[in-house]
Amino acid sequence: MKILVDTMGADKGSYEIVKGAVEAKKLKKIDKMVLAGDEEEIKKILSQLAVDDKDIEILHCSELIENSDEPALAIRRKKDSSVVKCSKLLKEGQADGFISCGSTGAVLAAGTLIVGRIDKVERAALTVVIPGLKSPTIVLDAGANMDVSPELITQFAIMGCSYAKVLFSKQAPKISILSVGSEEGKGNNLVKEAYKLLEASDLNFVGNLEAREILDNDSDVLVCDGFAGNILLKSVEGVAGSLLNLIKEKLMSSYKAKIGALLVKDKLKSVKTVLDYREYGAAPLLGTKKAVFKGHGSSDSLAVKNGIIQMVDFINNDVIEEISSKMEEKYGRE
Amino acid sequence: MKILVDTMGADKGSYEIVKGAVEAKKLKKIDKMVLAGDEEEIKKILSQLAVDDKDIEILHCSELIENSDEPALAIRRKKDSSVVKCSKLLKEGQADGFISCGSTGAVLAAGTLIVGRIDKVERAALTVVIPGLKSPTIVLDAGANMDVSPELITQFAIMGCSYAKVLFSKQAPKISILSVGSEEGKGNNLVKEAYKLLEASDLNFVGNLEAREILDNDSDVLVCDGFAGNILLKSVEGVAGSLLNLIKEKLMSSYKAKIGALLVKDKLKSVKTVLDYREYGAAPLLGTKKAVFKGHGSSDSLAVKNGIIQMVDFINNDVIEEISSKMEEKYGRE
Numbered sequence: 001m002k003i004l005v006d007t008m009g010a011d012k013g014s015y016e017i018v019k020g021a022v023e024a025k026k027l028k029k030i031d032k033m034v035l036a037g038d039e040e041e042i043k044k045i046l047s048q049l050a051v052d053d054k055d056i057e058i059l060h061c062s063e064l065i066e067n068s069d070e071p072a073l074a075i076r077r078k079k080d081s082s083v084v085k086c087s088k089l090l091k092e093g094q095a096d097g098f099i100s101c102g103s104t105g106a107v108l109a110a111g112t113l114i115v116g117r118i119d120k121v122e123r124a125a126l127t128v129v130i131p132g133l134k135s136p137t138i139v140l141d142a143g144a145n146m147d148v149s150p151e152l153i154t155q156f157a158i159m160g161c162s163y164a165k166v167l168f169s170k171q172a173p174k175i176s177i178l179s180v181g182s183e184e185g186k187g188n189n190l191v192k193e194a195y196k197l198l199e200a201s202d203l204n205f206v207g208n209l210e211a212r213e214i215l216d217n218d219s220d221v222l223v224c225d226g227f228a229g230n231i232l233l234k235s236v237e238g239v240a241g242s243l244l245n246l247i248k249e250k251l252m253s254s255y256k257a258k259i260g261a262l263l264v265k266d267k268l269k270s271v272k273t274v275l276d277y278r279e280y281g282a283a284p285l286l287g288t289k290k291a292v293f294k295g296h297g298s299s300d301s302l303a304v305k306n307g308i309i310q311m312v313d314f315i316n317n318d319v320i321e322e323i324s325s326k327m328e329e330k331y332g333r334e
Numbered sequence: 335m336k337i338l339v340d341t342m343g344a345d346k347g348s349y350e351i352v353k354g355a356v357e358a359k360k361l362k363k364i365d366k367m368v369l370a371g372d373e374e375e376i377k378k379i380l381s382q383l384a385v386d387d388k389d390i391e392i393l394h395c396s397e398l399i400e401n402s403d404e405p406a407l408a409i410r411r412k413k414d415s416s417v418v419k420c421s422k423l424l425k426e427g428q429a430d431g432f433i434s435c436g437s438t439g440a441v442l443a444a445g446t447l448i449v450g451r452i453d454k455v456e457r458a459a460l461t462v463v464i465p466g467l468k469s470p471t472i473v474l475d476a477g478a479n480m481d482v483s484p485e486l487i488t489q490f491a492i493m494g495c496s497y498a499k500v501l502f503s504k505q506a507p508k509i510s511i512l513s514v515g516s517e518e519g520k521g522n523n524l525v526k527e528a529y530k531l532l533e534a535s536d537l538n539f540v541g542n543l544e545a546r547e548i549l550d551n552d553s554d555v556l557v558c559d560g561f562a563g564n565i566l567l568k569s570v571e572g573v574a575g576s577l578l579n580l581i582k583e584k585l586m587s588s589y590k591a592k593i594g595a596l597l598v599k600d601k602l603k604s605v606k607t608v609l610d611y612r613e614y615g616a617a618p619l620l621g622t623k624k625a626v627f628k629g630h631g632s633s634d635s636l637a638v639k640n641g642i643i644q645m646v647d648f649i650n651n652d653v654i655e656e657i658s659s660k661m662e663e664k665y666g667r668e
Contacts, residue, residue, distance in 0.1 A: 133576055133580060143514055146514070146521060146522035146523070147522050147523050178565065180477055180480070180560075180561060180564040180565070180568070187480060187561065188480035188481050188559075188561040189480070189481050191561075210568055210572075211564070211565045211566075211567075211568035211569035211572060212568040212569065212571050212572030212575070213572060214569055214572055214573065215572060215573055215576040215577075216572070216576050225522075226514075227514060227521065227522040227525075227562065228561065228562060228565050230514040230545070231512065231514070231545045231562050231565050231566055231569075232545075232565055232569050233545075234514070234544055234545035234546040235545040235546065235548055235565075235566050235569040235570055235573070236569055236573050237546050238544075238545060238546030238547060238548055238549060238550070239548065239549055239569070239570050239573040239574055239577075240573055240577060241546070242467055242549040242550050243549075243573075243574060243577055243578075243605065244577075246467060246605050247581075247601075247602065247605055250598075250601035250602070250604060250605055251598055251601055253601065254601070256597050257597060257598050257600075257601045259594075259597055260593075260594040260595070260596070260597025260598035260601075261594070261597075261598060262594070263590050263591060263593055263594025263595075263597070264584075264585055264591050264594035264595060264598060266591075267581075267584035267585055267587065267588070267591045267594075268581065268584070270584060271577065271580050271581055271584055
């Protein structure tokens with residue numbers, strides 16, 4: 001197995017990426033790991049980490065795609081960026097997977113336009129895994145496709161199901177659709193139509209899921225259009241962040257509270273893990289012909305390590321082949 | 335001024351509603367207050383509260399619309415329900431406002447089908463006021479209209495603006511639209527089209543607002559379709575609820591944490607107010623010909639009191655007349 005790791009464009013810089021990658025390689029059987037980015041910088045980090053592994057290669061890239069770049073334009077113009085170079089290697093079959101914590105838009109565009117979609121997959125979807133209170137939920141589409149058809153929602157469900165089987169080791173993952181009420185018939189036209197298609201499918205479809213249950217539900221996969229998914233995920237992130245910051249501030253606002261804060265510190269820290277994206281590290285762009293994983297922009301080495309482990313499992317378990325065969329089952333061969 | 339208060343269908347029962355109503359009447363100039371519901375029960379509560387006010391009347395209603403009832407059907411069939419009877423009185427001009435903590439669907443249906451819409455208003459919208467960390471935000475549509483046009487979004491903006499002027503005492507409230515990124519061009523087709531219309535309007539439109547900023551932004555009004563609005567509001571509610579419960583649980587899980595919890599109790603309590611719907615108590619259904627306010631199902635007397643106060647201000651400040659004249663300005667007279 002050969003995997004490509006993008007060391008560019010992450011909020012915390014290349015060091016955390018390289019460190020996480022090196023740690024993952026120690027834990028998983030990876031024949032070759034290619035670190036894409038600034039050669040000088042990567043060499044320096046590897047020497048800081050005292051890594052001497054002939055199976056870790058460096059792919060020098062001179063251009064950086066920024067978050068502010070228009071994604072489709074950037075991947076056409078910045079040919080020497082890590083995202084473009086790695087995507088091309090994937091496309092040419094020279095590697096098995098690519099993980100990046102850089103611009104989401106660029107990874108999405110490169111995944112679709114360079115790596116390419118699985119036959120019959122209309123659009124690739126961005127996934128996110130929410131740890132939750134009881135059990136984790138894979139949410140897709142998390143923001144790749146703003147305007148979608150009911151049919152495309154069923155494709156998200158099929159792809160999410162294939163991924164959930166591997167990630168959660170379940171035979172028949174529970175699939176639900178994001179809506180404004182739990183009963184059938186609640187929702188906008190898109191949801192109502194998609195509900196019917198999902199119900200008629202052979203998936204383990206369990207119905208609507210309300211946004212208020214996002215941290216406390218037993219669905220394995222939650223499907224939605226990319227606009228609604230993004231609203232959901234960003235409000236989870238925003239509310240959790242705002243509340244935890246406010247709590248911190250309040251606990252520092254008096255002498256009495258400060259003493260109390262010392263005593264409850266560990267417990268409050270454990271609350272954070274419920275929302276800790278680092279647990280799953282990264283999530284796949286589902287629907288591409290090869291594994292493309294996207295980590296959070298602010299990933300640290302733990303998140304990168306876990307993300308690479310997820311990707312290796314994803315590749316070893318042939319998730320893409322499974323999606324491909326499900327698509328063929330549904331739509332027939334080209 | 336004569337206002338109608340629905341004492342039926344609230345989660346905590348009639349007592350909290352009657353208590354809140356009586357308290358509001360002491361604070362605001364209300365000529366007549368009509369309590370709609372079970373006469374025996376209301377009489378009992380009034381005597382418990384030792385209220386003897388000849389300007390508080392009782393309107394006996396024998397039927398209850400439940401949350402599980404199909405709203406449009408229920409308001410046609412349950413003629414002796416508080417929602418239907420009060421809406422008819424409003425329509426006939428026998429009262430100035432109606433507030434209910436019962437079935438949202440029924441209040442919406444009655445507001446639209448019985449009370450009726452302001453001329454040129456395509457659809458009435460449900461509003462919610464989120465207190466937030468910095469300043470409150472009026473969100474609409476909060477779930478009344480699942481599939482909307484860009485034009486309707488601009489109507490929400492006009493109506494929300496008229497309400498914000500009164501609620502926040504501002505001359506030119508800041509209006510934003512819910513989207514997946516802050517820059518123009520981000521979002522689904524609906525948002526992109528509505529953005530153009532809002533930008534071309536004479537409203538103080540400040541652009542897109544991301545869901546992650548929902549508790550920490552300086553917009554006065556946030557517009558969106560009812561599906562996205564509902565996802566946003568329920569995820570705010572759900573995440574906040576899940577997190578605060580989890581914190582409580584964690585703080586009770588060890589002896590050390592319990593002592594700490596005692597010391598930080600007041601501070602944690604103050605965090606809750608950031609999300610406390612009771613501060614504004616209730617929010618209007620915007621677009622109806624008369625004031626129709628909807629309180630949270632689990633409202634206590636404080637929420638009811640504040641809700642009635644908001645409604646009295648809404649009526650005294652002629653918000654409906656302002657919306658009506660803005661609609662005429664925009665679309666001309668019938």
